[in-house]
Amino acid sequence: xxxxxxxxxxxxxxxxxxxxxxKNELSELSDFPVMGSxxxxxxxxxxxxDLMALLHKVNELFPNLIYLSLLRNPICPQLYFEAGHExxxxxxxxxVITRLPGLMFLDAIQISxxxxxxxxxxxxxxxxxxxxxxxxxxxVEDDPQEDLDALKHQHVET
Numbered sequence: 001x002x003x004x005x006x007x008x009x010x011x012x013x014x015x016x017x018x019x020x021x022x023k024n025e026l027s028e029l030s031d032f033p034v035m036g037s038x039x040x041x042x043x044x045x046x047x048x049x050d051l052m053a054l055l056h057k058v059n060e061l062f063p064n065l066i067y068l069s070l071l072r073n074p075i076c077p078q079l080y081f082e083a084g085h086e087x088x089x090x091x092x093x094x095x096v097i098t099r100l101p102g103l104m105f106l107d108a109i110q111i112s113x114x115x116x117x118x119x120x121x122x123x124x125x126x127x128x129x130x131x132x133x134x135x136x137x138x139x140v141e142d143d144p145q146e147d148l149d150a151l152k153h154q155h156v157e158t
Contacts, residue, residue, distance in 0.1 A: 021046070029057045040067040051075040051092070055099040067105040068096070076107065094119040 015037035026046040041062060048054050048070065058065060070076045077088035096106055097119035104111055 018042075029054070029061060032061050034061050036063055038062040038065060041065055042069045043073070044069050045072040048073040048075050051095065052099075055096060058100060064102065065100065066103060068100065068103055069105075069107050070096075071107050094122060 016035055017037055018040040019032075019035075019038060019042070021041070021043045023045045024043075026043060027048060038061075041058070054070075054075065058068065072078075075092075077085040077092050093106055093109075093111075093115060097103060097111055097116060101116075
């Protein structure tokens with residue numbers, strides 16, 4: 001487990017409701033147990049680079065999550081920290097809301113009914129912004145064929 005994140009297994013009779021895992025250089029959640037009682041997960045300032053894989057794992061490990069914060073990870077467009085990422089951030093939010101319908105807050109912003117409705121209509125069809133955000137984070141140049149291949153692969157998985 002992550003040394004600075006105190007958690008107790010549900011089997012021990014103790015239930016963890018919040019985990020603060022900021023600044024741990026995490027790139028996956030493989031060391032976390034299933035935590036059915038977890039409601040709040042802060043994993044800001046880490047190295048998560050695959051949004052869909054992370055959301056799948058979050059769904060699997062934390063079925064009752066209502067607050068998730070992923071700021072300053074390669075998968076999260078830098079809305080708060082750099083100008084010009086508003087549309088990418090909206091698409092990112094829709095992708096997360098679609099895959100984690102029980103969330104009430106994402107990145108310290110309450111999920112509105114309008115956002116939820118938009119995500120229900122378009123969320124599954126939005127291309128993942130994770131690759132775009134990661135490219136910008138790492139300053140990697142776009143490859144149109146690679147983006148097309150990723151989109152085809154994503155469509156097959158959903």
